[in-house]
Amino acid sequence: MTATDVPTSPVPTSPVPMSAAGNPIGFGRMLRKEDARFLRGKGNYLDDVNLPGMLHGAILRSPYAHARINSIDISAAQAHPKVRAVITGEVLATLNLAWMPTMSYDTQAVLATDKVRFQGQEVAFVVAEDRYSARDALELVEVDYEVLPAVVDATKALDADAPVIRTDKEGKTDNHIYDWETGDSAACDEVFNRPDVVVSKADILYPRSHPSPMETCGSVASMDPVTGKLTCWITSQAPHAHRTVYALVAGLPEHKIQVISPDIGGGFGNKVPVYPGYVCAVVGTIVTGKPVKWMEDRFENLATTGFARDYHMQGEIAATRDGKILALRTHTLADHGAFNATAQPTKFPAGFFSIFTGSYDLEAAYGKVTAVYTNKAPGGVAYACSFRITEAAYFVERMVDILAHDLQMDPAELRMKNLIRPEQFPYQTKTGWEYDSGDYLVTLQATLDAAGYKELRAEQVENRARYEQTGEGTLLGIGLSFFTEGVGAGPRKHMDILGLGMADGCELRIHPTGKAVIRLSVQTQGQGHETTFAQIVAHELGLPPEDVEVVHGDTDQTPFGLGTYGSRSTPVSGAAAAVVSRRVKEKARIVAAAALECSPSDLEWELGRWQVKGDPEKAKTIQEIALLAHSSLELPEGVEGHLDASAVYNPPNLTYPYGAYLCVVDVDPGTGAVKVRRFIATDDCGPRINPMIVEGQIHGGLAEGIGMALMQVIAFDENGNCLGGSFMDYLLPTSLECPSWELEATVTPSPHHPLGCKGVGESATVGSPAAVVNAVMDALAPLGVRHADMPLTPAQVWLAIQGRPARTDLAFT
Amino acid sequence: MTMQVTMTVNGEEVSREIEPRLLLVHFLRDEIGLTGTHWGCDTSNCGVCVVLLDGVPAKSCTVLAAMAGGHEIQTVEGMAQGGTLHPVQEGFFQEHGLQCGFCTPAMMLTAQALLEVNPDPSTTEIREAIYGTACRCTGYENIVRAIRWAAEHPALEEVTA
Ligand code: FES
Ligand code: FES
Numbered sequence: 016m017t018a019t020d021v022p023t024s025p026v027p028t029s030p031v032p033m034s035a036a037g038n039p040i041g042f043g044r045m046l047r048k049e050d051a052r053f054l055r056g057k058g059n060y061l062d063d064v065n066l067p068g069m070l071h072g073a074i075l076r077s078p079y080a081h082a083r084i085n086s087i088d089i090s091a092a093q094a095h096p097k098v099r100a101v102i103t104g105e106v107l108a109t110l111n112l113a114w115m116p117t118m119s120y121d122t123q124a125v126l127a128t129d130k131v132r133f134q135g136q137e138v139a140f141v142v143a144e145d146r147y148s149a150r151d152a153l154e155l156v157e158v159d160y161e162v163l164p165a166v167v168d169a170t171k172a173l174d175a176d177a178p179v180i181r182t183d184k185e186g187k188t189d190n191h192i193y194d195w196e197t198g199d200s201a202a203c204d205e206v207f208n209r210p211d212v213v214v215s216k217a218d219i220l221y222p223r224s225h226p227s228p229m230e231t232c233g234s235v236a237s238m239d240p241v242t243g244k245l246t247c248w249i250t251s252q253a254p255h256a257h258r259t260v261y262a263l264v265a266g267l268p269e270h271k272i273q274v275i276s277p278d279i280g281g282g283f284g285n286k287v288p289v290y291p292g293y294v295c296a297v298v299g300t301i302v303t304g305k306p307v308k309w310m311e312d313r314f315e316n317l318a319t320t321g322f323a324r325d326y327h328m329q330g331e332i333a334a335t336r337d338g339k340i341l342a343l344r345t346h347t348l349a350d351h352g353a354f355n356a357t358a359q360p361t362k363f364p365a366g367f368f369s370i371f372t373g374s375y376d377l378e379a380a381y382g383k384v385t386a387v388y389t390n391k392a393p394g395g396v397a398y399a400c401s402f403r404i405t406e407a408a409y410f411v412e413r414m415v416d417i418l419a420h421d422l423q424m425d426p427a428e429l430r431m432k433n434l435i436r437p438e439q440f441p442y443q444t445k446t447g448w449e450y451d452s453g454d455y456l457v458t459l460q461a462t463l464d465a466a467g468y469k470e471l472r473a474e475q476v477e478n479r480a481r482y483e484q485t486g487e488g489t490l491l492g493i494g495l496s497f498f499t500e501g502v503g504a505g506p507r508k509h510m511d512i513l514g515l516g517m518a519d520g521c522e523l524r525i526h527p528t529g530k531a532v533i534r535l536s537v538q539t540q541g542q543g544h545e546t547t548f549a550q551i552v553a554h555e556l557g558l559p560p561e562d563v564e565v566v567h568g569d570t571d572q573t574p575f576g577l578g579t580y581g582s583r584s585t586p587v588s589g590a591a592a593a594v595v596s597r598r599v600k601e602k603a604r605i606v607a608a609a610a611l612e613c614s615p616s617d618l619e620w621e622l623g624r625w626q627v628k629g630d631p632e633k634a635k636t637i638q639e640i641a642l643l644a645h646s647s648l649e650l651p652e653g654v655e656g657h658l659d660a661s662a663v664y665n666p667p668n669l670t671y672p673y674g675a676y677l678c679v680v681d682v683d684p685g686t687g688a689v690k691v692r693r694f695i696a697t698d699d700c701g702p703r704i705n706p707m708i709v710e711g712q713i714h715g716g717l718a719e720g721i722g723m724a725l726m727q728v729i730a731f732d733e734n735g736n737c738l739g740g741s742f743m744d745y746l747l748p749t750s751l752e753c754p755s756w757e758l759e760a761t762v763t764p765s766p767h768h769p770l771g772c773k774g775v776g777e778s779a780t781v782g783s784p785a786a787v788v789n790a791v792m793d794a795l796a797p798l799g800v801r802h803a804d805m806p807l808t809p810a811q812v813w814l815a816i817q818g819r820p821a822r823t824d825l826a827f828t
Numbered sequence: 829m830t831m832q833v834t835m836t837v838n839g840e841e842v843s844r845e846i847e848p849r850l851l852l853v854h855f856l857r858d859e860i861g862l863t864g865t866h867w868g869c870d871t872s873n874c875g876v877c878v879v880l881l882d883g884v885p886a887k888s889c890t891v892l893a894a895m896a897g898g899h900e901i902q903t904v905e906g907m908a909q910g911g912t913l914h915p916v917q918e919g920f921f922q923e924h925g926l927q928c929g930f931c932t933p934a935m936m937l938t939a940q941a942l943l944e945v946n947p948d949p950s951t952t953e954i955r956e957a958i959y960g961t962a963c964r965c966t967g968y969e970n971i972v973r974a975i976r977w978a979a980e981h982p983a984l985e986e987v988t989a
Pocket of ligand 1: 866867868869870871872873874875876877878887888889890
């Protein structure tokens with residue numbers, strides 16, 4: 016099959032009635048309810064939380080990547096007139112709080128006692144009357160360090176002479192964390208050993224990057240000494256999980272902890288983990304008896320909180336000469352930093368990286384991941400990555416392009432030939448996933464058509480001919496990527512974090528006058544939950560979305576659930592919202608039947624009302640039913656009054672959104688500068704509850720992809736100094752680097768989600784880096800370049816053209 | 829050591845006794861409680877702290893409150909007139925120009941200043957005007973559209989009146 020003869024399917028749309036306020040009573044473009052406060056500067060972000068008598072905390076951090084702490088002298092800091100407390104690891108040790116559990120069953124120092132293990136590690140916490148004084152006092156703390164050699168290059172972490180980082184772990188004599196395998200090694204060997212296969216190999220680095228939301232992380236902790244209740248405002252994507260962790264860490268009774276996640280200035284995974292600063296703020300309020308605010312600066316955010324990626328992926332792909340891909344295998348080295356603190360499901364130490372077979376129908380696959388400690392900040396999965404699916408998608412999409420390069424085949428044609436066919440769904444991958452639904456060829460074709468793929472390739476032929484003749488001008492590159500994600504973690508029997516199953520609760524109450532409140536366990540960081548979840552209720556019950564209040568982000572106000580990350584809000588919590596609405600609808604049917612003096616089975620649902628079959632004049636609207644449910648109307652035996660319900664949704668499977676992306680770049684071989692000319696993205700996330708919000712999320716993710724592919728990296732020098740600790744060095748894409756995004760959509764519902772929705776929050780971040788890199792490599796192909804690692808800065812592109820691309824994670828090679 | 833500083837914020841004169849080292853962003857947020865102005869970095873790079881200083885976008889983390897003495901500051905809280913949103917605010921609402929909202933005050937003030945000198949900017953001119961503020965959520969596309977919307981609806985009050 017060629018790239019152009021696949022039929023396209025139109026996006027199904029059905030008309031949705033509009034409310035009096037002009038909003039869709041159901042799915043459709045709806046302006047956001049939450050905007051009213053943000054537009055007026057009335058959002059309530061963490062640093063906007065101010066309590067009477069509140070004190071300010073600041074953290075003293077290690078200047079060294081690896082050093083023994085001989086002594087800490089806090090006397091001068093304590094003598095500062097505005098300082099109220101200076102807390103060290105020694106103090107915490109007396110409370111049994113010097114170490115805390117990580118989300119991966121490791122331990123992490125809250126404040127270092129024995130050694131510091133990465134630059135920026137937490138050493139002391141100063142509480143003062145104002146934020147400037149707290150910072151002043153940090154300079155008065157004297158720490159006597161004995162500098163130790165640092166492990167910076169992950170590929171040398173397991174060398175026999177490598178310094179051992181985790182001397183705190185009894186009997187630990189190396190920097191090894193785990194080895195983990197997936198797929199079938201022997202089956203792979205058999206394919207790779209066949210005499211007629213073509214094998215392409217590549218070493219692909221996905222360097223360390225950082226989500227760096229515009230708002231940094233912080234916390235305000237306030238202990239009420241009378242009631243013993245601890246209230247914490249935290250920049251948390253997962254307030255319920257945080258509360259349980261505090262109960263476990265601090266031994267505080269969980270019912271006496273309230274975690275409030277206020278408005279969040281972007282999360283992208285950065286705000287999932289529990290950071291030492293949060294624990295310090297809690298200790299600060301206990302020690303001083305006053306509320307304590309701790310707010311990171313940008314260095315602290317970039318250099319010490321959850322990073323992402325840092326995967327060194329050795330890959331081999333086997334295919335027939337005419338381009339049928341047969342097998343894929345990888346040995347990957349995972350740099351986890353000084354503490355294994357990745358927040359991911361327990362049974363998945365390498366996250367969902369095993370989805371690296373991507374969107375292709377293979378005979379065999381095998382992967383092995385070796386994880387190591389290094390003297391770098393801990394973390395790993397914090398960046399819109401769906402638990403390392405970002406790494407997996409980048410890996411397979413680079414490998415496929417490298418294979419196309421080696422086979423001299425068009426990368427679109429190679430993909431068309433190997434994509435999983437619609438009739439193969441549900442599709443079992445060779446690494447154990449069951450993809451729920453997909454119509455991949457149609458989606459790829461939509462992208463190729465929108466881009467004008469043939470015309471672009473024709474332009475490229477001319478462009479290359481001109482460059483060859485003149486040696487001047489830019490080179491045109493066209494890059495494709497086709498990704499499949501698994502999101503909406505997840506089924507409780509397979510997936511938990513720290514023993515907490517990944518299900519989500521939801522509660523819906525219809526007030527007597529027909530207005531509603533829905534309470535969610537997930538927390539928005541800009542995704543528009545206050546609008547989208549109101550639309551889900553509207554879709555199910557026919558209530559105008561403006562009549563539905565969405566409550567979230569406060570553990571005292573909402574049911575338990577694991578929070579918003581891994582694109583799980585719509586797949587898990589959105590499903591819970593649909594289920595709870597359907598429960599209310601069924602209850603409403605009984606009430607309506609009682610009022611209409613008929614049997615519930617005589618009624619049929621018409622959006623917003625139960626009506627008698629064949630006699631639609633006899634009906635009760637959902638608003639009328641709400642009042643009746645609270646009235647003196649006699650209800651059948653066993654039926655309770657009021658109109659509410661709760662649900663806990665345990666997803667039967669992950670959902671599998673996918674998409675086809677195409678990037679067009681112009682590369683200046685003289686300077687190495689890359690200009691992204693166009694970016695075309697076709698996403699299939701199932702039905703779109705609010706297409707405006709979905710498109711906005713895709714736009715944001717595409718910008719992230721450009722950032723990672725071309726600009727952002729957290730690198731280190733040979734002493735373990737973090738070289739990405741400010742926005743002068745860690746470069747975010749601006750309006751000038753981003754093109755005007757061109758979006759297309761296909762709609763293939765998930766068969767197991769109540770609304771068919773698949774989730775989209777991370778799709779573009781997962782899918783776009785490979786498209787950008789593939790485009791740059793395509794541009795440079797005539798110059799003999801086959802692969803260079805991200806970020807493709809002008810310097811890196813120039814080095815690649817010289818035939819010596821750099822290790823972008825290190826500054827010293 | 830403290831000093832007296834007096835400036836006009838959103839049309840009202842404010843006066844405070846401050847430390848000379850106090851940054852304008854902290855003056856606005858902590859001293860006079862206008863928390864719509866945000867901060868996001870240590871190095872004058874992110875631009876989420878932008879306010880208008882005598883009508884010109886300025887990073888309030890890079891200005892000492894003392895230096896702003898005698899000047900006119902406008903923050904996001906000063907954009908809406910009465911109950912009516914500024915066309916730029918309405919544009920951000922209509923075109924989904926915000927997600928988490930953290931960069932939004934800075935983006936909107938920059939747009940307001942742009943439209944005052946260039947009422948009909950091209951998308952390129954808009955991109956050049958806002959590149960000093962980083963946004964992690966929107967990929968900029970809808971911010972550009974929002975500002976175009978405002979350019980196309982300059983007399984919003986009259987339209988909706
Ligand atoms: S806070 Fe980043 S530029 Fe002002
Ligand atoms: S809307 Fe979140 S940073 Fe711009």
